Amino acid sequence: MTSYALFLGCTIPARQPHYELAARKALTKLGIELVDLEGATCCAPPPIQSIDLETSLAIAAYNICLAEEADLNILTLCTGCFESLTIANRLLKENRELREKINKILSNAGKEFKGTKEVKHYLQVLMDDVGVNHLKQNVVKPLNNLNVAAFSGCHLLRPSELLRFDDPERPRIFDTLIEVLGAKSIPYKNKLRCCGGLLRGYADDIALAIARDKIVNAYNAGADCISTLCPFCFLTLDLGQMLIKTTYKEEYNLPIIHYAELLSLSIGVEPKELALDFHKIKVDKVLEKIG
Amino acid sequence: MTEEKPLDFTREITSRLGGETITHCYQCGTCASTCPVARTTERYNPRQLIRLALLGQRDEVLKGDTIWLCASCYNCQERCPQKVEVADVIYALRNMAIREGNVPAIYMEFATGLMSEGRLAPISKFLEKKRTEYGLPPxxxxxxxxxxxILAATGFDKIMFKKEGASP
Incomplete structure (x- = not known):
C-alpha cells in the first residue's frame, strides 16, 4: 500500500466535505493510504502571495517540512494547494540562495526545508501509483457515455514551467482519467480558460461574467456535467449558476461534479454514501444517466 | 506626481521576488489577447499595465485598482514569447502596493483569517457536525x-497590521 500525507487545505474540509468524502473513499478503495498531518496550515495561495511572496513561500515550505518529518510525500486534492506547494517545493529545491533565505525564516519555528519530498496532485497518484489499467479493472459501474466537460482549473497546469503536470496547451491526463471510467470527455470552447474564481470578493461582476462563459460553453457543447478538481472552480460554477439566474435571468441547471465523486460512483461507492446534497445544482440527471 | 525617474521604479520592481522579468517586455500584446479578464472588461489590460510600470507611472500602477483585477490564471505567463513572468510581476506589484497602503478589504480579511486561525476558511459548527455525520475525521x-x-519573521504582521496613525 502506498501512503501519502493528505494535504486538505482550507476550503475543502471547511466548505466542501463532499469532495473530501469522495476522495477519501475512492483513494482508500484503490489502495492509497492517506495520513492526516498534524498542525498543517493554509498553503498560502494567490491571495497570500498577493500580500507577500516571500511569506507565502515560507508558509508552503513549513507545511512541506511537516511531510518531510513524517517521511511521506504529499497528496493534494485542491489544485490551489497543489500549485502553492509545488512552486515552493521546486523553487526551494532548485534555488539554493532562496532556500537559505527561507530556511533562515523557518529556523525561528524550529523547521528546516530539506527538499526530500514530492508534492503530487491526486490525479498523478491515480496515473503513477494506481495506474490506468488497475483503475479500469476497478470500474464496476461504467459511466455509460456520460458527456463530461473536463475542467481542471488553471493551477493544475499553469505555470507549467514549475508545475510540470501535463502539456499546458494540449493536456490529456484528466481526459484520460475521465474516459477510463466509461464517460466521454467532450471538447468545448475555451476549455482551458479560467473560471474567474479568484476575482470573487474583489470584482464579483467580472468573476461572474467569466464563470458564465464557462457554463455557456460547456452547456452548448452538450455536456451532462462539468467535472472539477479545484474547490474554487466548483464554487464559482455551482453557486455561480444561482447568481447567473438572478443576475442574467438565465437558467442552465448544469451539474458540477468533482472528479473524485465520479470516480467513487464508478468504482462502486453508492450515491447515498457520498454527500451529494452539498451541490447547489442537483446531480440527479447525472445519476439517472449513469443508471 | 512623484519626482522619480522611470528607471528607478523599474529597478525597484526587478529587485523584488516575482518582478525580475518585467524588462523583457516588447509590448506584443500576447498577454492581453489571451487574458480572460481583458476579454471581459476594459478595466484591465496586462500589456498596458506593464507599459505603465516601465514608464515609471508609479502612482497609477500602485494606487489604482488595475493590479487587483488579475485572476492569476497564468495564461499570459504561459504564452509570453519574451518569457516575461507576467502573473508573477503582478504579484510583485501587489506586494509593493500593499506596503504603500493599497489593501483591498478582501485581502485584509484573508490576512486576518490566516493570522487568527491559520486558515483562510475557518470551519463552522455546522460543518463540524456534518463531518461527523459523514464519518469524516475531525x-x-x-x-x-x-x-x-513565521509571519513575524517575514514581517507579514507589520505589513498588514500597522498601528493606526503610524507612518507607512
Missing part, C-alpha cells in the same frame, strides 16, 4: 503558534 487544528512566528 479536522486537525492548524499550528497557529508556529505560523505566527
Amino acid at each position: 479536522l486537525k487544528p492548524a499550528n497557529v503558534e508556529a505560523l505566527k512566528i
Whole structure:
C-alpha cells in the first residue's frame, strides 16, 4: 500500500466535505493510504502571495517540512494547494540562495526545508501509483457515455514551467482519467480558460461574467456535467449558476461534479454514501444517466 | 506626481521576488489577447499595465485598482514569447502596493483569517457536525503558534497590521 500525507487545505474540509468524502473513499478503495498531518496550515495561495511572496513561500515550505518529518510525500486534492506547494517545493529545491533565505525564516519555528519530498496532485497518484489499467479493472459501474466537460482549473497546469503536470496547451491526463471510467470527455470552447474564481470578493461582476462563459460553453457543447478538481472552480460554477439566474435571468441547471465523486460512483461507492446534497445544482440527471 | 525617474521604479520592481522579468517586455500584446479578464472588461489590460510600470507611472500602477483585477490564471505567463513572468510581476506589484497602503478589504480579511486561525476558511459548527455525520475525521487544528512566528519573521504582521496613525 502506498501512503501519502493528505494535504486538505482550507476550503475543502471547511466548505466542501463532499469532495473530501469522495476522495477519501475512492483513494482508500484503490489502495492509497492517506495520513492526516498534524498542525498543517493554509498553503498560502494567490491571495497570500498577493500580500507577500516571500511569506507565502515560507508558509508552503513549513507545511512541506511537516511531510518531510513524517517521511511521506504529499497528496493534494485542491489544485490551489497543489500549485502553492509545488512552486515552493521546486523553487526551494532548485534555488539554493532562496532556500537559505527561507530556511533562515523557518529556523525561528524550529523547521528546516530539506527538499526530500514530492508534492503530487491526486490525479498523478491515480496515473503513477494506481495506474490506468488497475483503475479500469476497478470500474464496476461504467459511466455509460456520460458527456463530461473536463475542467481542471488553471493551477493544475499553469505555470507549467514549475508545475510540470501535463502539456499546458494540449493536456490529456484528466481526459484520460475521465474516459477510463466509461464517460466521454467532450471538447468545448475555451476549455482551458479560467473560471474567474479568484476575482470573487474583489470584482464579483467580472468573476461572474467569466464563470458564465464557462457554463455557456460547456452547456452548448452538450455536456451532462462539468467535472472539477479545484474547490474554487466548483464554487464559482455551482453557486455561480444561482447568481447567473438572478443576475442574467438565465437558467442552465448544469451539474458540477468533482472528479473524485465520479470516480467513487464508478468504482462502486453508492450515491447515498457520498454527500451529494452539498451541490447547489442537483446531480440527479447525472445519476439517472449513469443508471 | 512623484519626482522619480522611470528607471528607478523599474529597478525597484526587478529587485523584488516575482518582478525580475518585467524588462523583457516588447509590448506584443500576447498577454492581453489571451487574458480572460481583458476579454471581459476594459478595466484591465496586462500589456498596458506593464507599459505603465516601465514608464515609471508609479502612482497609477500602485494606487489604482488595475493590479487587483488579475485572476492569476497564468495564461499570459504561459504564452509570453519574451518569457516575461507576467502573473508573477503582478504579484510583485501587489506586494509593493500593499506596503504603500493599497489593501483591498478582501485581502485584509484573508490576512486576518490566516493570522487568527491559520486558515483562510475557518470551519463552522455546522460543518463540524456534518463531518461527523459523514464519518469524516475531525479536522486537525492548524499550528497557529508556529505560523505566527513565521509571519513575524517575514514581517507579514507589520505589513498588514500597522498601528493606526503610524507612518507607512
